[in-house]
Amino acid sequence: MALRTSAQLFRLQALRQGTRLLSTQNIPNVAQNGGKVAEFPGVKAPYVTEMKFLNETSYDPIPIYRVMDNNGGIVDSREEPNLDKETLLYMYKTMIQLSQMDKILYESQRQGRISFYMTNYGEEGIHVGCAAALTPKDMIFAQYREVGVLLYRGMTITELINQCYGNDEDPGRGRQMPVHYGSAQHNIVTISSPLATQMPQAVGAAYALKRRPDNDSCVICFFGEGAASEGDAHAAFNFAATLECPVILLCRNNGYAISTPTNEQYRGDGIAARGPAMGLQTIRVDGTDALAMYNAVSKARRMTIDTNKPVLIEAMSYRVGHHSTSDDSSAYRSLEEIHKWTKDDSPITKFKRYIEHKGLWDEETDKTWTKECRNLVVRTMQEAEKKKKPHWKEMLEDVYYDMPPRIQNQMKQMENHLKKYGEHYPLDQHKSE
């Protein structure tokens, strides 16, 4: 009897400890019901007699993990990742390559050479930090502003630009808008426009990986803080936790969803606060700090593969560029605000200072590399522009694995139509038989 009581007391103590750990502020922990936890099947919790409603201020905000300061100095030396010279340089070079590609493709859209573009300014650190922590076996589900991850993974500038032009070398066969990249070879699932749809899909893919014998891979799924408002985000968090999937759900919180600021997107403590509420291992990271991103994703990857517990990472950043080429962000935010983030908190500048301190990089090398990146993009664009677009018949292929008779008939109809009216169509821009 005494043994049982002490066991109960011990359990109660453990519970109190747990409750305190969960809340960073004081939730009354006066247990009643004879010291027993209530027996509702829905939760394990003690009774209280003090009536208290909880809200977003009942908890301290989740802190932001960082490794570097704004000058590229390491804040706590125990947290500095042990990355070799090649990796550090590849990370930096990828960021520069990405920003140069963004710059030139953005301009080319303004000149009407491609129909649409979205830049990655301000979020380059998130991309390379994540990508460096993953292996090629890890499956990527992206939203659309993660090109740095794709570049780091090995997609070439040529592949990316061919997609933007929709020419005959685009593996997507010119069917989707620019920046909707995908590569089976690199394990990057093709991007689609509907927001957050990739999230429950990533969870399903992770479940499939988990069931493979000796699995040593996970899925990473990127989404913005705006997309996190979609129902699919809720579905993904809940399915990932209840079905125990090896998935990293990575939110890029850049402050805006097109023109909508975060205080019109949510009223809680960002996206991260939703994680523990749904049973996810959660951390908030400085997304302008590529080293912090690297650490968080490395740890998350190991953890999620070993335990099949999903991880939520909220990477804080600022969307420095316009939402897309169809958006003028000065209509809803000030230039000073943008300027602050390009000056003090640029992930590229921060990382550059870090590798300069280490003696791996200097101003001269920086200029040469930037120029090289620029030239590569310009040259690739010129080549991409010259290439013909796919044959018009590819418009009707891949709808199904085998073409149904009705689509075959429609192809025949179009073929006959083009025989008569071909001169009214841009046939010369497309490949012929």
Added chain:
Amino acid sequence: MANLVVKNTNLFTKLVKHINGCTKRLSSHFIYFPDNEKPVEGETSKMNMMQAINNAMDITLKTDPTAVVFGEDVGFGGVFRCALGLQEKYGKDRVFNTPLCEQGIAGFGIGLATAGATAIAEIQFADYIFPAFDQLVNEAAKARYRSGGQFACGALTVRAPSGAVGHGGLYHSQSPEGMFAHAAGLRVVVPRGPIAAKGLLLSCIREKDPCIFLEPKILYRSAAEDVPTGDYTLPLGKAQVLRTGDAATLVGWGTQVHVLLEVARMADEKLGVKCDVIDLQSILPWDEETVCNSVKKTGRCLVAHEAPLTAGFGAEIAATIQEECFLHLEAPVRRAAGWDAPFPHVFEPFYLPDKWRCYEALTELVNY
């Protein structure tokens, strides 16, 4: 006292009879015509449609180690018992419950299929498939096309009980096949009974395109046939001619096929004419050839479905017939369908395109 007991018992019996009468009237607007032809040789076993579907999933789980079955309440066998016993047999990681969220179920299934697993998702009622509409129409249907064939989710099959059940009201009676028929890239399939259900479901599961498999729930228990116990498939995109004649072509799918078979029998008895009866089976892509060949022969066509008339799949069939068989038509194509109203509760007998409404339409066609 003893007298009273007898009296009460009599009253009770009368009451039970009355209720049974009502239920019968409400839930059987059709006579079930079992399949007599076997698609394959070999051993058969008496199965209702629920058991035939269970059998198809059993075969899949046995032969395909990547296959998983999931949805709301699937773990204990499902609310219609289609997954009965599968969790015990194949384990909790292969047959499992999901949280109550249709968009999650569809998205999760797409992900599984993208990563190379065979995914059999259940939406508890077709009426609740609409939260998953975005995942199915924007994602599943377009995955292969938009990636240039690099990615696909052809290994996804979404099963959903659909159609009238006698008392299902607005949200346990719908037939949403027409909604999905507009989404190129999907396959939409509706079986008419146990033999068809097993063969078509196995085809859907193995087909390299994402499939929506709508199971007429009124047939789960009421339809029983000698179903081959072995592994067999029936072709997708193909209609089946169940009865032949020269007076008119009757086209339907699911439960409505049985209504049309009875109408054909009535026409034979009362009007002395014989009709072609076609079970379309696949709504998307559909078998235009079989339907048009029949109409070219008969010159008259009646399409019947439970879903509302306006923009129902009957409209697509009628328009195609008009285009392809214009010179053969002796009368305008007729459609007998649900009215353009939500599916009602107590008015169900007036709402459905039952044999009398179909028969009336057919007599008008024949006398045109």
